[in-house]
Amino acid sequence: MFGNDKHKSPRGGHAVETLIGPHAVIRGDIAFSGGLYVEGTIHGKVTAEDGTAAVITIADNGHIEGEVRAPVVVINGRMTGDVHAGERIELAAHARVSGNVHYKVVEMAAGAVITGRLIHADAPMAQLTGPEPAVVARLKTKAEAQEA
Template sequence: MFKNKPIRPDAGAIDTLIGPQVTIRGDVVFSGGLYVEGHIQGKVIAEAGGRAVLTVAEQGSIEGEVQVPVVVINGRMTGDVHALERIELATKARVQGNLHYKVVEMSAGAQLTGRLVHADALPAAHDAHEVAAQADAWATADA
């Protein structure tokens, strides 16, 4: 069924496919491999403790926050992405949001409207509002 999909060998197996005619409104929690050709409007979260890979195909899209260890985007993404391991932006990727990553790979042609935030670059603040306030203070100090 998935033999014709151009999946990289290190991307892992596909456990769940959201086809091109499918729209999901609500949060998706998964483990293993999730391949999105359709549309998700809601958060996409990997279950803790397992290996998880999210792949957004060229015709796929997600509107919402993503929290997955490995994220491969070749479609549209609107929202922040938190990847504990790696983010790959393929040539057709169109991302509006901040990318929080340890390793990032961006192909020529990919578009990002947002910030790249390395995991080690964030201060040890426990509250997202503290981080945002610190970032605003840094921006004001630089001006």
């Protein structure tokens, strides 16, 4: 009744243990556990400690430039870099992601934008690497033949 609800994230109901305030700019890598709520800017890799029930939330005005790795990722701000969500990623309406999103479960609201690839955790590696060299060589040969 008293005290517990004020430390809850607006999305998902996870406890926020660490807050990066709106005027904070952090340059460097961060390792965390529990709940991390980002209203400021982080330039660096943000990684949840292995085996922890960690949640990172990027608020409306929050921005991360670097890779993010966590079981649960909630984005409503800007993310520049790859995201690896071990369990789930939630992309809210104002989310702007420039990078690949690796996920098991994705929830994406109307208005969210991804400039990159959505890659399911169970996707075969062949899909991630692009066409095989033999296929590329055949395409080049066909293109050269059409030009002649």
